[in-house]
Structure formats: structure tokens, C-alpha cells
Amino acid sequence: MFDRVGAIFLDRDGVINQNRIDHVKSWEDFEFVPGALESIRGLTETGLPIFVVTNQAIINRGHITVETLDDIHDRMLKAIRGAGGEVTKVYYCPHDNHEKCGCRKPEAGMLLQAAEEFGLDLTRSFIVGDAWTDVAAGQAVGAQGILVMTGRGRWNFVSCWNRFGLDFSAACDLEDAVLMIKESLRGNPMASTARLRNAFHMALHPETSLVL
């Protein structure tokens, strides 16, 4: 009996590349988050397929063409491969909020599509994002959500806490999330890393730089 594998889903803006309030509309706007390329290489070492799932309503709002978005993704994938990482496929939702599609996160359509195309077990999958909507898309299909503090993450922490309670994990950045995923794949609980606890401690006690 074929055992379906889990996968790793990555949000794009605020996780792989810096989030921009005015959106990424060309390759010139695309700036990798420090450490992201190395982190994706680390994720690739797990052997699980990696997918990017990104809301790009700017398509249907007419701020960017599909051709330009594809070009950005081609260049992104090339840089990832150049750093030793491999992303199987990029899924994007072109729809705006009011279109009520099934793919714009927090809906899980992009994850479900990947599961169907690649025979994935979503309950053994992870999603890393910087917004509560990423975590919610994962939750809807039984995947583990990890909120990173890069991009809009810090401003989404309370939303996640209110919506999901203890049923989500938090990480400093993608690098930190990779450590947590690897730990989880070894069968250990996906506890926050010492780095994240230290970051929280410093946020709460700015007068000290104690390393926990």
C-alpha cells in the first residue's frame, strides 16, 4: 500500500522574501529574507516536497500580469536551486477577497490542489507563514501551522493566539521553523526553539539581554 507523504508549504511574502506594503510587482521588488535560501536548502534535505502557496490578489486587481508573476517565480526558483534547494511547485491565488474563491488563504484550496496533484498526506504536512491566514489554511486540512516573526508575523501573533490557542507554533524566521520541522519529523514535539524563547524574553524584558 502506497504511503502518502507529507509536504512542506511555504507562504511567500514575509517568509521567503521581504513583505512590501506596496506588494512585489517586479523582480526588482523581490528581496530574499536573510537566511531564507539556506533554510530552503535545509528543508530540501528532509526529502519532503516543498510547495509555495501565495495569495496574489494584485493579479485580479490589475497591478501585475500573470507573465510578470511567473517571471518572478522563475527567478525565485532559479535562486533557490542555485543555493541547493528545490521547490516542487508554486501555487498562487489571483483572486481578490470579494471573489470568494476557494484558494485564497485562509481557504485551503491551494493545499488541496497540491495534495491531489502529488498524492500528499496533508495531516503529515506543515505550513510556514507570517499571517494567521496561513496558519488557518493549514488547520483546515490538519496540517501543522508555524507562524514566523518575519514579515507581518509579529502583528499576527495575537490573532493566531486568539483563533488557535495552543494549536499553532511560532518561530523567529524560516531558519527557526526548519529546526522545528526537523525536530517534529524525528518524532519530537514541535516546541519553540531556544532562539524564539530568547526573542520573546528580550521583547518582554528589553533591559536584559540574558540568553535563556
Ligand SMILES: [Mg+2]
Ligand atoms: Mg505572507
Ligand SMILES: [Zn+2]
Ligand atoms: Zn483564489
